[in-house]
């Protein structure tokens with residue numbers, strides 16, 4: 001028998017999500033139901049689905065509470081095809097706003113809201129652009145696979161970077177090449193990463209650095225969702241890869257232009273190694289009820 005699900009639609013730089021609250025972990029949608037909700041023609045339409053569940057009510061929440069007992073809420077993230085991902089940088093800002101606007105959490109300026117994810121607990125703060133999330137430590141991971149995409153004449157070496165979820169970043173020559181890539185097809189990676197990867201195509205601005213801030217443009221093909229208008233963890237990976245390629249003296253502040261807007265990326269030192277933070281807008285767009293079969 002179909003049940004009604006009250007949902008909210010939200011977006012951050014055009015990366016859009018269906019959100020719903022399931023505090024006690026009673027609504028576990030299967031991958032085909034999630035894919036149906038995210039379908040842009042037969043469902044609500046979204047790049048991903050975010051279930052707000054109390055950390056104590058989902059098995060993965062135990063690790064989050066062990067890391068930080070204040071992480072009351074867990075972001076149960078699924079891609080549009082129903083697959084699970086460890087982390088979503090745009091999604092977690094929208095998720096924070098959803099918790100706050102629905103009276104499920106408070107976040108006063110200057111304080112942080114700890115949110116459990118499969119990549120670990122992530123701290124969200126209010127920022128000039130909307131919200132900022134500390135994405136934690138990052139690492140070079142996945143080597144330099146060769147990347148082919150439809151309409152790109154030659155295969156390019158990518159750079160594998162993990163920010164809780166896997167990315168491969170590829171540098172392109174100019175905006176013309178960036179526009180010509182057909183990202184409606186999954187880019188071909190060689191060797192193919194076991195768990196798949198989100199693939200970011202990046203063009204550095206000329207000049208690359210203005211007033212101490214690095215500027216790049218990016219398009220992305222997301223694992224499990226296809227081409228999206230933005231990917232927050234992808235923007236962080238793109239800034240990290242560009243800083244790596246630029247070498248010594250490259251900045252720790254970046255502005256990343258994506259088809260859906262602009263996000264900010266900042267690298268900073270902590271006691272447990274370098275972290276990367278992402279800032280950008282988070283909007284709640286509309287609410288509705290959905291019959292789930």
Ligand SMILES: N[C@@H](CCC[C@H](N)C(=O)O)C(=O)O
Pocket residue numbers: 015048079084085086087088089090091165166198222223224225230231232233234
């Ligand atoms: N759009 C997200 C990333 C979502 C998960 C990704 N598709 C994956 O499978 O890792 C972001 O803003 O970071």
